[in-house]
Amino acid sequence: MDLAFSGWAGVLILLVYGLIMLGVGLFTYLKNKNIHQSMDEYYLGGRGLGVIVLFFTLFATQYSGNTVVGYPPSAYRQGYEYLVSVPFFIMIIVAYLLFAPRLYSLGKKYQLVTPAEWFEKRYHSKSITILASLLMLYGLGNYLLEQLIAIGQGVSGLTGGTIPYQVGVVFFVIIMLIYGWLGGMRSVAYTDTMQGIALLFGVFMLLIGSIIYFGGLPTSADYMQAYSPEKLGIPDGPSVINWFSLLVLIGIGASVYPHAIQRIFSAESERTLKRSFSRMAWMPFLTAGVVFIIGIIGISAFPQLSTAESEQLVGMMASVVANQNIIFYWSMVLLFGGVIAAIVSTADSVLLTFSSIVSNDLYGNYINPKTSQYKKLLVGKLVGVVAVGILILIAWFPPGTLYQIFVLKFELLIQIAPGLILGLYWKRLHPKAVFTGMLAGTIVASLMTILGPSFLGVASGLWGLLLNVIICLIGSLMMNVSMVQENEANQLIEL
Template sequence: MNELTFGGAPGIAVLTAYAVIMLGIGFWVSRRRPGVRDGLKSYYLAGGHLGAVVLFFTLYASQYSGNNVVGYAPAAYRSGFTWWQSVTFMTAIIGGYLLFAPRLYTVAKREGFVTPTDWMRYRFGGARGPLLAALLMLWALANFLLEQLVAMGHGIAGLTGGTVPYQAAVIGFVVVMLAYSWMGGMRAVAFTDVMQGIALLVGVTVLLAGGLWLAGGSLGGVVDHIIANEPEKAAVPPVRDSVNWLSLVVMVGIGAALYPHAVQRIYAADSERTLKRSLSRMAWMPLVTTGVVFAVGLIGIRLFPGLDDTESEQLVGLIANEVAGINVFFYVMMILLFGGVVAAIVSTADSVLLSLSSIISKDVYARHIAPGADEKKAVAVGKGVGVAAVAVLLVLAWNPPTLLVNIFVLKFELLIQVAPAFILGLYWKRLAEGPVFWGMAAGAALAGGLVLAGVEDVYGVHGGLVGLALNTLVCVVGSLMRRPGAGPVPVPGVRDAERSAD
C-alpha cells in the first residue's frame, strides 16, 4: 500500500482510537471475568459460550483479513477475470466447514476439546499422529502470522502517509495486540472482531462506490474497457490455468476450514444451532467482501493501466487516494476504511497468535515437556512462547520474502495434510492411527519437497493436493490392509455425532 495523501494526523488519530478501543475491550473482559486468564478452555475458547452474532463476526474477521483487501485487489489487477477464483475458494471454505464442523462440534463439546489435535488423540489414540499434526498446524500458523505482520506494516505506513514507518507500525500494533489478547484471551479477540468486521464491511463497500464513481459509474464500462485494451485479462484461460484454479479452490476450501483458529471457533460455539446459523450467514460473505475487492481490482485496470507487479501491490492505496479527493464524505470514509483494514489485519493476527499459543500450551508443553503441569502454568508458557514467536517473525517481516498472495498460498501445502484425520476420521470408523500418521508424513514430505524444488504445480495441480492424494491413498490402503480389531481404534462418540448431524 502506498503512502496516502489523506494520511498523516487523521490516520494517526483513527489508529489511536482503534488501539484504545481494543485495549479497553481486553481490560473490560479481564475485569468482568477475572478467571479468563487461568484455565485453558476459558482463555483459549471463551469458555465455549460464544453466541451467534459474536461467533459470526469472529469467523468473518478471522477469515477476511487485510490480505483480502491489500493483496487480492492487486491480484485481480494482474490476472483479470481469472482471479474470480478468489470468490469461489472463499465460498468453498464454507463447504469445507460443513464437511466436518457439526459432527466435530458434538464430540468436542462433550469431551471438552481445546486444541484441534484433541480430536486426533480422542479418535486415534497414540502420540505421534497428534504431535505431527500440531507441528504442521504450527507451520501454517507461523506462515499466516507472518503474512499479517507484513500487511499490518504496509497498512499503517500507508494510512499515516509515512509518518509512522513500516517497522514502527508493526511493533506498535503487535504490542497492542499482545496486550489485549493477553488480558482477555479468546473472549477479547472475539469482541474486537465484531468492531473490526463491521469496519471492514463498510469500508470496502465505500471503496467500491468511490472507484465506480471515478471509473464512470458503471462496472459494465470497466469490463468493456478491459476487453478493448487488455483482452488477455478477459479471455478464456487455458486448460492448465483452469485446472490450477480448481486445484486452488479445493486446497483453500479444505485447508482454510482446518486452520487451527477456525477449528477452535467451532469448539467455542455456544451450541450446534449457533454454529450452523453463523456458518449459513458466512456463506454470503465471499460475494459482499471478496467479490467487492475483485471488482476494485478490475476498476484499477482502467484507472491505473500499465503497473508492473511491484507497483500493482500499491493499487488499493492509489485508488483510495483518488477516491478521497472526490468530496469530504469519501475523504472521511477512506480514513476509516484503512483504519478498518488495519483493524482487520490485527483481528486475524490475534486469532492466529492465540491458536499458536494454545497448541504450544496444551499439545507441546503440557503433553510432552511437563506432563501434569497445571493449566495456569501451561497458559503462561503458551503466552511466553507466542511472544517469542512474534519476535522471530518480526525479523522476517522486516524484509518480506515475497508478494502477499504468494505467502498466502504457501501455508496450505502442509496444513491440508491433516484433512484425512479430521474428515475421513469422522465418517469412516475403520480409519486407523498408523496409516493416518504415515499418510500425513508422506503427504507433507511430498508437498514440501515440491515447494523446495521450486515446482509450483504438477500439470496445474498444486503440490499440496498432490501430497494430499498420496496421503489419502496411504490412509485408505493402510486402513483396509489392517486386520479389523487389530489394536485400538477409539471411535466412541462418532456415532452420536452422526445422529446429531442427521
C-alpha cells in the same frame, strides 16, 4: 497502500483503534478475572460465543485485512481469471459443513480445546499428535507472518509514511500482545465484531466511490478490450486445471485452519454454529466479490502498473476517492483503520491458537503433563511472544507479495485434513495409516514446493494430499483393527 491523503488523520484513527482494542482487553479481563486460570475461558471464551459475535469472528478469520489489501492487486494482474477468488470462499463454507457440526458436538462432548486434542483423543498416538501439531504451527506461523507484513504496509500507507513500516509493525504487535494477554478469545471475538463492521462499511464505500469516479466495470472492460484483451478472455485448459486445484487446496486448507476450528469449539450451541454459517454463506459475494470488482476497475483507473506497484492499488484508488469529498475522505480513513484492526485481530487470533497448541498439546501433554492450567497458559503466552519476536525479524524485510505468502501455507496445512475429517466418520481408519499418510503427503508437498515441479498445473499440496488419502484408505483396509480398537473408535465418534 499509498494513502498519503490521510497523514495525521491516519495516525489519529490508528491511535483510536489501538485504544479501543486495549479497552476491550481490559474490560474483558475485569469482567472475567478467572480467565487466566482456565483453558476453556482463555482459549475458547468459555464456549459461550453467540450468533453475532461468532459470525463476526468467523468472518474475521476467513476475511482478514489481506482480502481487502491483497486480492484487488491479484484481480488487477490476472483480469477476469481471478473471478475464481469468489468460489474460493464458497468452497471453504462447503468444506466447513462437511465436518464442523459433527466436530463441534464431539468437541463439546470431550471438552476439546484444540484440534490437536482431537487427534490425540481419536488415535491415541503421540507421533500423530506431534506431527499434526507441527504442521498446524507451521501454517499458523506462516499466516501470522503474513499479517505482520500487512500491518506494516497498512500503517505506513494509511499515515502517508508518517509512521514507517517497521514502527507500525512493532506498535500494533505490542497492542496485540497486551489485549490478547488480558482477554484471550473474548477480546479477539469482540474486536473482530468491531473491525468487521468497519471493514464492510468501508469496502462498500470504496466500491461506490470507484464506480462514481473511475467509471465502473464498463469503462474497465472497454480499456481491457483495447489494451489488455488477455485479461478479458476465458482461461485456457491449464488455467482451468489450476483454478480447480486452488479451489480444492484453499477450500479444504482454510477450513482446517486451527484458529478456525477453535471458533467451532467456542460456539454456544450447535444451533448457534449453524446460524452463523448460514450468514457466512453470503460473505463470498459481499466481500470477495466486491474487492474483485474493485481490482478490475483499477485496471483502467491505474493502467500498466508493475507487480510491485499494483500491490499498492487499493491505497491508490482510495486516495483518489477520498479527495472527492469529506464523506468519502472519512469513509476511506475508517476503511483502512478497519483493515489494520482486522489484520491485528486476525494476527492475535492466530497467535492465540499457536499458543494453545504449544501449551496444551506439546507442553501439557508431553513435557510437563502434571502442570496446572495456569502454568500451561503462562508457557503458551511466553512462547507466543518469542514466536512473534522471530517473525517480526522476518517481516522487517518482507519475502514476497501477500498473495504468494497466503498460498504457501496451504501446501502443508492441508495434510492434516484426512486424519481430521475422515476420523470423524470412519471407525476403521488406522493410526499407523494416518501417520504414514500425513508424513508422506508432507514430504511430497515440501519437495515439490522447494524443487518447483508442477505436474498438470495441480498444486503440490494436492499431490501430497492425494498420496496421503490413498495411504490412509488402502493402509487402513489392509491393516488389522482389533475388535477392541474398533469398539473404542465407534464409541468415540458416536454422538
